[in-house]
Amino acid sequence: MVTIRVNDLSLALPPFHLREVTLEVAAGEYFVLLGPTGAGKTVLLECLVGLLRPDAGKVFLGDRDVTRLAPEHRGVGYLPQDYALFPNMTVRRNIAFGLKVRGAPGDRIRRKVAELADQLNIAHLLDRLPLKLSGGEKQRAGLARALAVEPPVLLLDEPLAAVDERSRDRIAGDLRELQQSTGVTVVHVSHNFEETLAVADRIGVVNQGRLEQVGTPEDIFERPARLAVAEFTRAKNIFPIAEAAPASGELARIALADGTVLRADRSANRGEPAHAMVRPEHVRLLPAAGNQPVPAGHNEVKAAVRRLVPKGALTGIECAAESGTAWFVLLPTREARRWQPGVPALLSFSPEDVHLLEREGLPQRV
Amino acid sequence: MVKTRIEISDRRPDDAGAIRRAAALLRALSLLAVLGLSAGCGRDHEEPAVEVPTSMASRTWGEATASAVRIDAFHPLEGEPLWVEEWLGEATKRHPGQVRARLFDLSTPAGREAGDRLAIGRSALLIDNHLGFRFEGREVWFVGSPGARGWTKAQWFAALDRQVAAKGGTGDPAAAIQPLEEFAGRSAERSDSLLIFSGAGLREPMEAARAAYEQETGVKVKTLYAGSACLLAQLAITHRSRPSDLYLPGEQYYMDQAAERGFVQEEEAICYFVPVIMVAEGNPKNIRTLQDLARPGVRVGMGVERVTAVGKTSVELLERHGLRERVERNLVLHAPTAPELGAAIEIGSIDAAINWDAVAAWYENESDVVTLDPAENIIVRVPLGLLSFSANPRLARDFFDFVVSKAGRDIFRRQRYTVDLDHPVYPHLAAPSDRSSVSAR
C-alpha cells in the first residue's frame, strides 16, 4: 500500500499530449481518472505502469522514483482494457504466471491461486481457457492474475467498459470491496462518469491532456471547476456570464449574456467566473400566476414550458425563458405530469445553487 | 594495419587455404630433411618454390653465383618507371659481386608469363624470394610503387643490406629486420583447378570433355553453365576476383563481345551449328525444302529472334531465301530456347521448325530431319575462347588444347555435334529426291 505521486508529467505521443500533470493518490485510496476518449488518461496510466516514459516530470511510488524504471521492476498490478488474458493458458496458469516468473515455490503458487480464485469467485473456472469466459469472468481472472504478486498498486484501464450494462453496478461494487479488503491503492481509468460514482474515493478529470479537477465524486458532480468538467458530468443550464459585479455582501450579482441577472453565492469559487451553472434538479418549477410563493432570496426566471422529456423515474422539462434561452428542470415523473407544453411558469432556485465555472486554460494544481 | 600482400586475383580460400597449409607443412618437412642431410654445411636452404628462367627477364645485373642475393623485379616498363632499373643498378653497385638482379617486364608476354608463374600480376620487388620483411614488428610488403603502398626505398635497401649481410657473412644482419615467409608464388600453392563458362546447350559434350580431362590429368575442372549472355555478364563481373579460364558461348556474337572487352586471348571453332528442318516422325506434312514451310496449313516454330541464336539465324536464312514473311504467317511458336522447338515437335504442337542439327539429334527418336543445301545454308561456328585473365595460364592452355584436339573434338562428335563441315551430323544428300528426308540414324 503506497502513495502514488506524479510531478509535472509531460508526454507528447501524437495525437496525445499530457501537459504538466501533477497528482497525488493516497495509500489505500481508490482513485478514478475520468475523461472523454482521447483525453490522455490511458497514456497517464501507462506512464504509471512503466510502458511509456514521460518526456518530463517524475513518477513516485511511495518514496521510490520509478520514472525511469521498466515495468518489470515496478511491481504494480496492471489490468488493461481488454484484460489481455494469455489465450494459450488456462485461468490457473494465467493467475500463476507472475509468481512463476518470480520463481515462487509450487505450493505457494497453488495456495495463492486457490485463495484468489476463492476470493474472486472463479474457482470453477480455473481450468478453462480465457476464450470460454464471459466479460465479467475474464475481468475477475485478470484481477486475480494482477493481484497474485500482491502489488501495492493496482492500475485498471477501463475495467468496466467491456462488462454488460446490467452487471456493471454489481461488478463495480465488487471492485470496491476487493480494494477495501486488500487495501491496495487503485487507479482506475474510466470514460463513464456514472460508473465511477459508485467506486471512487476521489476522481481526477482529465481533458485534452490536462488534469482539470481533482475531488470527491460530490465535488465533481456539484461543483465542477470548469466548463469541460461540468459538461462531462452531463450538467445542463450552463450560461456564459457577461458581467460579474463585485459581491454585495455574500452574494454576487451576475449578468448573463442573455440579459438575465442572477444572484450567486461566490464564496465557493476561486478564479474568475466565466460561466454560471444551475443543476436542473435544483430548479423548482412554479406556476406563473402562482399561489405558491417564491422562497425569499431565491432567483426567479420567467419562462414557458416547451416540452417534456420522460426519463423513467425522472422527467426533464425543457423551458424557454423570456430571453429565448432554454432552461432544463428535472422533476420526479409524477410531479412533472402536471405540466403541459405552452404553460407559463416561474423557475426558482437558491443563490447557493448557482455555481460559477472558472475560465478555461489554466492548469489546475492540487 | 591491414596486410597488403600482393593483390592476388585468385580468391579461392577453399582450396588455396588447405593447399597453403599443406605447402607450408611440406616446406617445413623438406627443410628438416635438407637440414638433416646437409647438417655440416650450416647453410640456409634456399630453393625457390618456383623457378623463373632468366631468359624471360628483360634485363639482368650482376652474376648468378651461389652466394649472390637474388633480386627479382616485376614491373610493367611501359616507358616511365625507370626507378626500378635505377634501383637495381644501384643495388648491384652497392654490393658488388654479391647481388644478382633480374627485371621482368610485365608489359611483355615473356615478363607476364614469368609473373604468372609466381602469380605476380603487378609491380613487386623480391629479395631472395622474400616479398615482405618485418621491420621492428611491422610487416612491409614490397608491392606496387613505393610511397603509394606504404613502403620506402630506404626500407627496401635496408632489407637488401640485411639479406646480403646474412648470406655473405659480411657483417651482422640487422636484427630488427627479418624476412617474412618465403614467397613461393601462387602457381605452386594453388590447386590445379580450372573454371569454365559454357553455354547451357553445350552441356553434354562439355561435361563429357570435362570428365575425360579430369580423369586423364586429375585436374579439377569446374564448369558453369548458363545462357551465353548470362555467362558473359558473370565473366564481366567476376573475372578479377574469380579468374576464369575458358569461355564457350553458343555463338560467335558473344565471343566477339568478350573479345571486345579484352577477355579473350585466343579462340578456335570447336564445332558448328548447321540449321536443319525438324519435322514430325515420318514427315507427314511432306516437308522437303524451306519453301514448304510457307505452305498453308504447316504449323511452324522458330526461336525468338532477339533471344536465341537459332532464331536469329533462322530469320537470316529465311530472308536470304525471300521467305520470311510467308513463313512467319505460319508461325505458331516463338521458342525462347532451341530445345523447346524440339520438345514442341516431340509433343506435336508444331509440324516443322528450323533448328540446329545437334539439337535435332536429341529428338531423333521422335522426329525426322530435313537437311538444307550447304551452299544455301547459314552455318554458325561455335568458338571456344581461352580467356586472358586465367589464374593458371599453362593449365588453361592445356585444357584448351585438349578440347580442340582430335580427342576433344571426338567427344563433341560422339555427342552428335558437327565438328567437321565435311562430315556433318546430317549429311545433305545431293539428289533432292524423295530421300532428302533423313530418317533417324
Added chain:
Amino acid sequence: MSESPTHHGHRGGDLTFRAILSTLLFAYVGFVLAVVLADVYWLAKPAAGGSGETGFSRVLGNEDAFSEILATLRLSLVTSLITSAAAMVVAIPSAYVLSRYRMPFATVIDTLIDLPIVMPPLIAGLSLLIFFNQTAPGTALNDLLDVVYTRRGIIVAQFFISSAFCIRAVKAALDQVNPRFEDVARSLGCGKVRAFVQVTLPLAKTGLMAGWIMTWARTLGEFAPVMIFAGARPWPQEDFTAVLPVAAFLNLSSGHVEMSIAITVLMIAIAAVTLILFKKLGGKGYLW
C-alpha cells in the same frame, strides 16, 4: 482465427448467381489441375516410336538421370533448410521491430525489404555478383565466406530473396499477437526478452511455422539468382551447385525435356505438400 460467415442456404435468385460464379471457379481450378496433370500424363505416355518407353521409364530407368535427381534433391533440401532457418533467425527480430515500434524512415525501411521481392530475379543475381566481386566490403566478405560460384553461394542467393518474404510472413504472424500480452507480462515481472519468448512467441507459433514453411517453399523454388550467383554446375561435378530449378533449366537446355519435366513434377509435389501444411497451420497471406 475469426469465423467468416458462410451461407449454406440460398434465397431465390441466389442459385443462378452462385452457379455462374462457381462455374468460373471450377473452370479455373480445373484448368490448373489439368496443366499439372498434363505433365504427369506426358511423362507416363509411351513415346511415339512404339518402343513402349515412357518419360518416367527414361528418367527412372536411367541410372544417371535418377542419381542426378536424387543428388539435386538432396542439395536443394539441405540448402533450402539452412537458408530458411537463417532467414527465420534474421526475420524474427526484424519483424518484431517492424511490428512493435514506430521507427524513423519506416517507409524507406519497408520499401528496402520489398526490393529483393520486386527485383527481377536475374538482376538480383547479377547485383549479388557485383556486390561480392566489385566492392570492397563485398570482396572482403567473399574472402571470408567464399560464396561466389560455390555451394555457400546458393545459400547467400536464396537468403537474399527469401529473408524478405520471411520478414513479411513473420511480421504478419507477430501483428496478430496483441502487444498488451507483453505489457501485462512485463508488469508481472518479465523482462523484455522473457516476455517475448514466454508470451508472444508461443502465441505466434503457428504463424511462425507457417511463415517458415512458406519461406522454405520459396527458397526451394529460387532459380535465377542461384544460377547466376552460385553458378550452374550440374551433378556429377564435384561440389555441384545446380539445385532443382537450375537442374530443370539445364536439362531443358540440353534437350532432356523428360528430366526437366520430371524435376518440375517433383517440385510441384513438394510444393503441394508444403502448401497443404501451410494452410493446415493457419497460414495467412500470400505465397507471392
